[in-house]
Amino acid sequence: MANVVRDPRTHPDAIIPDLSKSDPLVTFTLSDIALVYGTKWKQRYFTKKGDDYYPLPAQWDVRNAVWRAYHVAPGSDWWTAFYPTDNMDRPTGPLCDGCHSVNYNIQTKTVTEWNVGCEKCHGPGAAHARRPSRENIINPARLDFVQANDVCIQCHSQGQPLRNPIEGKYYDWPVGFVVGKHLYDFWKLENHKIGEQSFTHFADGTAHKNRMQGNDFVNSQMYTHGVTCFSCHDVHGTENGADVIKPANVLCLECHGPKSPLGPHAPTIEAHTHHVSGSAGNECIACHMPVIEQTIANVNVRAHTFRFVPPATTDALKVPNACTECHKDKTTKWANDALRAWANVSPWRVANE
Ligand code: HEC
Ligand code: HEC
Ligand code: HEC
Numbered sequence: 001m002a003n004v005v006r007d008p009r010t011h012p013d014a015i016i017p018d019l020s021k022s023d024p025l026v027t028f029t030l031s032d033i034a035l036v037y038g039t040k041w042k043q044r045y046f047t048k049k050g051d052d053y054y055p056l057p058a059q060w061d062v063r064n065a066v067w068r069a070y071h072v073a074p075g076s077d078w079w080t081a082f083y084p085t086d087n088m089d090r091p092t093g094p095l096c097d098g099c100h101s102v103n104y105n106i107q108t109k110t111v112t113e114w115n116v117g118c119e120k121c122h123g124p125g126a127a128h129a130r131r132p133s134r135e136n137i138i139n140p141a142r143l144d145f146v147q148a149n150d151v152c153i154q155c156h157s158q159g160q161p162l163r164n165p166i167e168g169k170y171y172d173w174p175v176g177f178v179v180g181k182h183l184y185d186f187w188k189l190e191n192h193k194i195g196e197q198s199f200t201h202f203a204d205g206t207a208h209k210n211r212m213q214g215n216d217f218v219n220s221q222m223y224t225h226g227v228t229c230f231s232c233h234d235v236h237g238t239e240n241g242a243d244v245i246k247p248a249n250v251l252c253l254e255c256h257g258p259k260s261p262l263g264p265h266a267p268t269i270e271a272h273t274h275h276v277s278g279s280a281g282n283e284c285i286a287c288h289m290p291v292i293e294q295t296i297a298n299v300n301v302r303a304h305t306f307r308f309v310p311p312a313t314t315d316a317l318k319v320p321n322a323c324t325e326c327h328k329d330k331t332t333k334w335a336n337d338a339l340r341a342w343a344n345v346s347p348w349r350v351a352n353e
């Protein structure tokens, strides 16, 4: 998270695509780009007009290595109702920058630091830097489970400020929140009506798009039992994908396992998963974190509800399920029939006819 936003003048290598190759979507040149956003899934480019930044109309899809139009369509994100339809008239200050910087000041439009810096998660650090002590810095690990998770949810969620507009502008990030305060005094998670598919949610309430790990995770039993985002992730960096503390299967088995009171309740792992050891279908995250939340085009990220989505829910509510997402050549009926034959799970919950 330390290299989200970069200035191409000081980091010419920050721009992933080759701008010298012409593309009909790319109507701008290197000299228009003031800031570059993102490296992993998608890269977006901002130009400066006056003292505000504005998104340029093409974005780079990193996985597929292609240009795609960048335009948030009217009627999708809640804030499109309050902004002109042209991206070039939608400033990044109210719509983006609070989550990609430290201390974005809405009056002066300045930041202490672009990127997700230490103070965003640890609070003000000047006194601590002068005289390091436990008393003058926030350690998220010592906060209660709500506030601890809110350190991450302040950015990893879809929501709206409680008070909007703020000084005449509609913001898409929790203006005024700093760690140690209560996020719920500043921010509400995006509403969802069960049964309806929306821009943000599948009909069963699972997130439909990226950057919603917080919306998902607050629905998990793990959240209510004191597990936090950083029980699984070390944001200071690890050698594993998505900065998980241990490779995913090892990670889950730190707390779970056939002998653990936390489940899964089966004599062996294979008896729970019904897939052989070493199979992709034997990995905890294969079924409990399906890759169904869209970030760009066909590139998705993992769900964080940890709930198993039954194949029948795909038929009823169009929520993709892990079984037929992986067994692409099979039908939901095939998966439902297979589940009905599995011991250790309730057919009423996962394979009702
Ligand atoms: C995205 C949020 C985030 C950012 C950014 C971040 N930290 Fe942390 N930090 C945490 C969390 C959460 C913990 C507690 C859990 C853990 O140790 O992983 C922590 C723990 C620590 C600890 C251990 C404290 C102790 O007493 O055990 C140190 C030291 C630390 N961070 C230093 C830094 C420094 C220095 C930076 C900037 C270079 C930084 N952190 C950036 C979230 C963050
Ligand atoms: C200031 C907003 C902000 C905060 C606070 C924040 N994140 Fe992030 N996080 C981001 C952004 C932006 C990215 C995309 C990073 C990139 O493009 O390099 C990201 C990326 C990530 C990734 C993916 C990293 C990868 O390489 O795949 C993980 C995992 C993550 N964050 C976990 C956390 C956790 C856990 C916390 C709380 C301790 C947290 N984040 C707090 C903004 C934030
Ligand atoms: C509420 C906080 C928040 C807001 C507002 C926000 N982002 Fe992000 N952004 C994140 C987080 C967290 C991630 C990483 C996690 C993810 O995408 O699931 C991210 C990821 C990204 C990425 C992909 C990074 C990569 O490495 O692939 C880009 C590009 C990006 N944001 C651009 C924008 C733009 C442009 C806006 C404004 C129109 C915006 N963001 C608004 C929090 C936010």
Ligand code: HEC
Residues within 6 Å of the ligand: 149, 152, 153, 156, 213, 214, 217, 222, 227, 228, 229, 230, 231, 232, 233, 241, 242, 244, 248, 285, 300, 301, 302, 303, 304
């Ligand atoms: C029980 C463990 C666990 C918890 C709790 C957890 N995550 Fe994750 N997270 C994972 C695993 C496992 C992955 C996928 C790693 C991989 O693909 O190798 C992941 C992936 C991610 C990614 C990368 C996007 C993707 O799906 O590839 C982000 C961002 C992220 N988590 C943020 C968060 C945030 C924010 C929270 C808290 C609201 C959180 N996670 C809670 C285990 C967890």
Ligand code: HEC
Residues within 6 Å of the ligand: 219, 220, 221, 222, 223, 225, 227, 231, 232, 248, 251, 252, 253, 254, 255, 256, 261, 262, 284, 285, 288, 289, 305, 306, 307
């Ligand atoms: C730090 C310990 C810890 C880790 C690591 C952990 N879990 Fe959990 N998990 C729990 C606790 C505690 C519960 C709640 C158990 C209960 O309700 O009795 C739980 C519950 C669950 C449940 C029940 C459904 C629900 O709503 O949460 C599932 C499924 C689950 N975990 C999957 C996973 C997966 C998959 C991983 C690895 C990515 C993982 N867990 C990692 C502690 C952990």
Ligand code: HEC
Residues within 6 Å of the ligand: 252, 253, 256, 257, 262, 263, 264, 265, 266, 269, 272, 273, 274, 275, 281, 282, 283, 284, 285, 286, 287, 288, 308, 345, 346, 349, 350
């Ligand atoms: C092939 C799919 C699949 C895999 C892989 C899988 N699970 Fe499950 N898991 C399920 C199903 C189905 C349920 C039942 C869901 C329900 O009743 O809502 C379940 C339920 C659970 C539960 C709650 C019920 C209980 O027995 O306590 C936990 C905890 C759990 N799994 C943990 C894990 C862990 C840890 C792993 C990795 C070792 C894992 N699962 C791998 C399909 C899977």
Ligand code: HEC
Residues within 6 Å of the ligand: 274, 275, 276, 279, 280, 281, 282, 286, 287, 322, 323, 324, 326, 327, 335, 336, 338, 339
């Ligand atoms: C991440 C991929 C993945 C997921 C998710 C997954 N499987 Fe599998 N499955 C496999 C692989 C690989 C095999 C072959 C090796 C084996 O038996 O483990 C397999 C084998 C099977 C088989 C036996 C072989 C056959 O084709 O008849 C059945 C039945 C099955 N899976 C059902 C399911 C059901 C039901 C679910 C959802 C609960 C599921 N799988 C989830 C990857 C997956």
